Amino acid sequence: LTRYVAPPKRHCMHVLQRALARVVPAASWSSASSHRPSLRPPPRTSTALRRASTVHDTQAMPEMEVYQFPALQDNYCFLLHDPRTGATAAIDTPEVEPIERALALKGWRLTHILNTHHHWDHTGGNVELKRRNPGCIVIGPKMERDRIPGIDVAVGENDEVAVGGFIARVYDTPGHTAGHVVYHFESERKVFVGDTLFAMGCGRLFEGDAPTMWNSVQKIMAMPSDTAVYCGHEYTQSNARFALSVEPDNKVLAARVVEVDAARAAGVPTVPTTVAIELATNPFCRPHSSDLRRTLGLSGAEDVAVFAETRRRKDTF
Template identity: 45%
Template sequence: MPVELVTIPCLKDNYAYLIHDGGTETVTLIDAPEAAPILAVLFERGWKLSHILITHHHSDHTDGVPMLEAATGARVIGAAADAHRLPPLTEQVTVGEAFHVGMDEVQVVDVPGHTLGHVAYHFARAGLVFTGDSLMSWGCGRLFEGTPEDMFTALGRLSALPDETVICSGHEYTEANGRFALSIEPNNPALLERMDRVKALRAQGKPTVPVTLKEERATNPYLRCHEPALAAALGMEGATPLEVFTETRARKDRF
């Protein structure tokens, strides 16, 4: 049976995700900004939470873990390298490792930059990757702990996944990210068309995530740093992709 993905709005602009594996009745949560809305979805659907996967230590991704673990007995999984600042873990995983949840193999992807211990979880069979605050819809996370090179390398790992991979990121930042992208390339038809769709979704109160990697490759400036058109728009003809990325991220910080 196929998996079912549920996107759950939390706090002001966070998202948590539930994956229901119909073949095994396994229910996995990725990040827990707060417990109440997640428990409400579990109750409504009659699902029992079995796993909680944490992408990074920031409180807006972890504050709901203790209550959810106490209420459900779910296993809590996170990066071994960051275990000292995550909620208590049932299982520690390392980057490059693969483990099984339900019928899927989950690959732990190293994505430092936003934080040094940040990981993403790629559900290979389902074609889903949970990126937290690394690769985001039409953007990437702010560099709180890592360097531009860290994030550039991390995004390269995610961009190497298949086109049809679905990116599940941690916040509703798409429209703001799109406004920044259009500030660099105001006449880019792909960006303008995407913004129209994003505004229509938000006008209906609907999430703009998840989104396919194919669309991110086509419109996300942080995945297009190798394109001469973006370098030219920044006045950086001949610059390396890393130099273009560094300047783009710095401009977003000032935007």
């Protein structure tokens, strides 16, 4: 079991799930659960990281604590904590001071930084946080190692990263940037996706094309349907408006938009979402949708062509 630890404001994901359930019977979500990661070669594990941060014993694993808070204009910071070992990881470092305040508030010591990609609003705090937290290990995508400040360990597809007793599988998800990665804690049912996927959206294609990004999105959508998806930005309301414009007859989407608007009006984050919710409401995860295809005029097109046109329209929305 895992639990989500956040600032005192109520999180909206559980509200959304209840709202969506009122529109779509639970049985109709079952198709999402059939999406599972395909069989892959045995993972390559960073032995240095395992020696540094993995503890092996027969005790039951504690719950992973996730502390989420805003930074910059619309970024989210995430601190992951293993209460047994004391290991604490920051997923990306948009800004130093909010992270330092959160660490002090929780009484945690930063031991790892896990970067998803090289953009400044995800790596800007690396060097200073590393200086203030001696021994902190900076981990980032090997395809972008020369653009990740302070990097110690470079990782890629099927590598594993240990944060205390919690293990993340790394997936290459290029498209937004050439070497973007995501960190999937499968046992904890959590994936940290940076700017590859957003609630009802996906990242812009700054260093990739539509087929590349579609392949990356599919990796995330193939994870268990109850996986919590932690995105790097609060873009949900603007994404929702676009989603409704291309899938106007999606009742689940319409219900979600109402809940999202209420959550944001109350200052409640809409992140994390889940794989199941995105499969039901995110147009970038739904190129098979007849409603979407009808809107785009692409009824007989391949999924990747529908994805590409959806991204093109979002860029000018």
